Amino acid sequence: MIEVEVKARAPPGIEEKIAGLGGARTGAEVHLDLYFGSRSRNFAETDEALRIRIKEAGAFLTYKGPKLDPETKSRREVTVQVDDPHNLESILESLGFFRAAVVKKRRTKYSLGRATLCLDEVEGLGSFLEVELSGGEVWEEEKRAALEVLARLGISESIRKSYLELLAER
Template identity: 40%
Template structure:
C-alpha cells in the first residue's frame, strides 16, 4: 500500500473548531511511543527510509516506510505488521539494527470522507496536523484532495512540512 500523507504545523484549538464545522467525525485519542531503528548495512537517514516499532495502548506494530516518492508530500510505500514489541526489539538488535531515536506524541484522530486527519502533540516539538489517504498506488488526484482538505483548514501548500518528527527532534 502507498501512504499519501501531508503534514503542517498548526494550532489544534483552531483546527478542532474547523473540523467540527466541516462535519469530520472524531474517532478517538491515542498515545504513541515510537522507537526508530537504523540498519547496520545502510543509513536510513541517507536512503530516506524508516523502520520503527510503535506502541499504542499495549499493542505494538512494526512499520517499514520506503523512500518518499515525490517532492511535495510524504508519499511512500509502507508495510506494517502487529508484533510483540519486546521480542521484535530483541530480534532487530540481535540482527545488528540499533535504536536511532524516540518520538512520543498524543494523536487525536478524525475522519473526513476517506481522509484521515490527525492532530499530533509531539513532545519537544509542539502541535501538527497530518492528512492522509492510503491507496493502492501513488495518485496526483489523492494529493490534490489532501491539499484541498488542508486548504479548508486554512493551511497553504507552502506551509507543509516533509521532515519527519524524528528528523526534527534530532535537529534540535
C-alpha cells in the same frame, strides 16, 4: 500500500476548523514510537524508516520507503502487528539494527470524507496535523485531496520532514 500524507504545524483553533468542515473525532491514542537505524545502511540518506509503535491496541512494526513525490510525504508503508515489542527489538538488534530515537505523542484522529486527520501533540516539538489517505499504484487523486484538506483548513505551508528529523534538528 501507498500512504499519501501531508503534514503541517497545527494553527490555533484547528479542532474547531476541522469540526466546521464536518470532520468527526474518531479516537485518541498515545504512541510510543521506537525508530531504528541500520548498521549496514544509513536510513537518513536512503529516506527510509523502521519503527516499532507501541500503543494501547498493541505493538506494530512498520517499514516506510523513500518519499515518492516532491509535494507530499507519501511513501510505501508496510505494517505487521506483533505480540511482543521487546522480543521484536531484541531480534532487530541481533540483525544489526539499533534504537536511534524515541518519539512520544498523543494523537487525536478525525475522519473527513476519505481522509484521516491526525492531530499530534509531539513531546518536545508541539502540535502538528497530518492528513492521510491510502492510495494505489497511482495516487494523484489522493494527493490532490490531501492538499485540498490543508487548504480548506487555511493551512498553506506543509512540512515534508518526519518527527524524527524535526527532533534531530532541535
